[in-house]
Amino acid sequence: MNKSVLVSIAFAVSIGTVYGQGPVEKVEKITVSPGQVRTILSKTDIDGCMGKEAVVLTVDGKPMLVGKKHYHPGDEFIYLTEGTLTLDVAGKGKVTLNKGELLHIPGRVVHQAINPDPDKPFNVVTFGIFEKGQPDTTLVDK
Template structure:
């Protein structure tokens, strides 16, 4: 991937994240890794990013317009989708979130150690990766 594409991806993900986290200075840190169009699905892209949580940090409840695949790189993360029980995942474990699922809990399970995820998201052109749950 050339530098221009990396910079464009970084700006797009940062803008998307800033819309969600504009009022939350304690929000998790989302770092873009790559963006790739999916040739066999017009208008869809794969986005990869790391999500870093400080000890005890949690995300606001949210949803994703596209499929999400999450893989724990370090630490332990507790995740709960609406209709299911919370589950804590450790390094090397992963989960899937279907499009539109309400992600009620996403938090670092430790009060003393950081946690980091690798997230693989499918998103449409111009779609944000993460949205607040509508009320």
């Protein structure tokens, strides 16, 4: 299955999960680092894409947060709903998102979330197409 189809599936699953008619059941809440909380909203197998799952989550980060470097086992799409967020992406440098902006990070590319605002937290909705059975986030020491 080509990449544009996978992206379309991820987007459709995310919108349906986050903005669907019924309430969203929070699957798992994880504190990644002090001041950064991830809430996994959905992990869904993708029909026709053996070994792939769509993962939808939110991330809340406190002001002046410098998150841990990490990567994911597949493509991730980050949509900023509140605040400002700078992502330090390997091979790309720092990319700053403002409310309403979206960023795609390819699978296994190391990145780090930074909140440059001293007063306001940030919130993102992320969705990804990940390898099923792999950790959805792998921290990097360097």
